[in-house]
Each structure stands twice: as C-alpha cells, then as structure tokens.
C-alpha cells in the first residue's frame with residue numbers, strides 16, 4: 001500500500017516510494033529506496049523533507065512503526081530525550097503539541113460518538129486532556145496555535161474543538177485567568193460543539209453555503225448540546241458558558257437566546273471571538289483557510305457590532321501581529337513561516353522556505369528575528385502565491 005507519512009514518523013525498515021518534495025534538492029541518488037540506517041533518517045531530516053510516500057508492501061508500515069516506538073527501550077530513550085534541553089527547540093515543542101492535538105481529537109471523536117448513541121458522558125474523561133492543553137499553553141503560549149492549522153476537512157468538527165480549547169486557554173491566560181479557570185475553559189472549548197453530533201452530515205459537511213432551512217437546523221446544535229450537557233454532572237459554569245454562548249453576538253443578532261452586550265458573560269464573548277477566528281483560518285469543505293492576519297482584520301471590522309471590541313483588541317495582542325502559522329516576507333525577499341512568537345511582536349522566530357527575489361524554494365531553516373540585525377519583516381504574505389501549504393511545516 002502506498003501512503004504519505006510525516007518524516008518524523010519514519011523508521012529504519014520502511015521503503016520510500018517517493019520523496020514528497022520535488023522542489024527540494026534531496027541528497028539521495030534515487031527517489032525510491034529502503035531506509036537502512038539512522039543516517040538515512042538524518043539525511044531526510046536535514047534535507048528539510050516534511051513527508052514522504054512509503055510503500056508498505058516493500059517495507060514496514062506506520063502501524064509497525066508505532067508498535068516499535070512504543071517498545072520499552074524507545075520509551076526510555078524518549079524520556080531521556082525529553083529531559084534534555086533540546087526538547088525546547090521549535091520542532092520539539094511542535095511535535096509535543098501535535099501529539100496532544102491528535103490524541104485530544106481522538107478523545108472528542110469518541111465522546112461525540114458516545115453522545116450520538118445516547119451513552120452517559122463523564123466530564124472526568126475530559127479533564128486530563130484539558131490539563132495537558134493548559135500545560136502545553138503554559139510552556140509555549142502559541143504551540144497549539146500553529147498546530148491547529150493542520151486540520152483536515154473530514155475531521156474538522158473534532159479538530160476545531162481542540163483548536164478552540166487551545167486558543168481559549170491562551171487568551172484567558174493572557175487575561176490573567178487562573179490555571180484552574182483555564183482548565184474549565186479548555187473543557188468547554190473541547191465540547192462547545194458537542195450538539196453537532198446529532199446534526200445530519202449532509203448539513204454539517206455541505207460543500208456550499210447553507211440554505212435558510214438548513215441553517216435553522218444547524219442552529220439547533222446549541223440546544224442539542226444543552227440537552228447533552230444536562231446528562232454530564234459537575235460541569236462548571238465557565239465550561240457551560242463556552243458551550244451555550246459562543247454563537248451569541250453583541251448586537252443581539254446571535255443565537256440561541258439573542259443575548260446582547262453584558263448579558264453575554266465575558267467567557268461567552270471570548271468564546272465567540274475564538275470560535276469564529278478558528279473557523280475563518282481553517283480549510284472547510286466549502287472554502288479555503290484564511291490567513292490569520294486577514295481573519296484578525298475581519299474580526300476588528302465586525303466589532304463592536306458582533307464582537308466585544310475591547311476583547312478583540314486583547315485577542316489580537318494575544319496572537320501577535322504575525323500569529324504563529326502565518327507567512328511573512330522579509331527585507332531580503334525571503335518568505336518565511338512564523339513558528340514561534342518573540343517578546344517583541346515584530347520579531348518572531350521564522351522558518352525560511354522561499355526566496356521571492358530569485359523565485360525558488362529554499363532549504364527550510366529557522367531564524368530568530370530578535371537575534372539578527374540583517375533581517376526584518378516587511379509584510380504579511382499569502383501562501384497561495386508561492387504554492388505553499390503552511391500545514392506541511394507543522
């Protein structure tokens with residue numbers, strides 16, 4: 001079987017059917033070869049190849065790779081690695097956040113399936129994941145922001161829930177909420193759309209704008225969610241507000257209650273901002289993903305009518321002028337992806353991937369704009385112009 005595998009998931013024994021990066025001058029004589037040693041793995045990594053196509057008939061499959069990486073020896077090595085400072089590198093942080101994102105998505109998928117089949121739900125199953133989301137955000141404020149760009153169309157509903165949880169925790173932390181409050185918000189974010197589990201797929205994943213009747217059905221996801229919540233004991237008010245208020249709007253044009261201004265709790269107003277920001281910056285079955293800066297501009301435009309203007313301002317400051325995952329053009333003409341925010345909002349850490357002056361792709365490499373005098377951001381850039389898929393780099 002032929003399948004695409006992320007380079008960091010490759011192990012010795014796999015067979016590379018194709019190097020999934022025609023633009024990179026890779027160091028291999030052939031595009032098809034067996035991975036026979038750690039040196040091959042290192043070469044792939046150093047060449048900046050993010051993913052390859054493997055042939056599981058000629059070599060190991062990803063499942064076998066997972067089994068092998070779960071062996072006691074690997075775990076020991078993994079722990080050793082974690083204790084080293086290198087785990088604080090951008091890639092180390094991203095890999096950790098990616099693992100959490102995948103696992104949390106799976107928890108939500110299972111939970112929504114349980115809700116659909118009428119099984120009893122327990123908030124306790126969400127708490128360990130919520131705690132990990134808070135810890136990840138505390139370690140690296142923006143780790144989950146970049147990762148949330150890897151959403152797939154099929155898994156959007158579940159992945160969106162995790163993104164909202166991560167963004168909400170970042171936002172709340174910046175506003176001075178306690179870790180305990182952030183954890184409640186993470187739980188709320190994770191299940192804010194749980195009512196969608198009973199919305200027909202034909203409406204949920206319609207590859208076009210919903211008709212008025214379809215939109216009426218879609219709006220029911222809040223009341224369905226409320227009914228499901230009643231079966232979950234001990235859910236904190238902060239979590240409940242995220243779920244019930246994320247579609248309320250400042251001018252009363254939202255749903256389900258048409259609440260206005262201060263009738264919507266602060267957490268509800270924050271959830272509304274985060275929810276729409278994540279929806280705009282995600283690829284959907286009916287639209288491409290918007291650039292983070294474009295989405296933030298739109299949120300400012302829609303304030304104060306729909307969104308709390310003061311909170312939108314704080315959210316923009318929380319994400320930074322150039323949010324993690326956005327593309328920027330540097331003074332030299334190079335194009336890079338913002339990988340990590342810096343203390344100075346104008347000087348994040350950037351991964352160079354393209355040279356617009358000479359119109360060619362570059363071997364990916366990281367630079368910290370706070371530590372260089374020769375480069376600075378000139379403007380935001382659009383990935384489509386350079387045929388770049390930003391999610392490939394997370």
Ligand SMILES: [Fe+2]
Nearest residue numbers: 192193246247
């Ligand atoms: Fe929703």
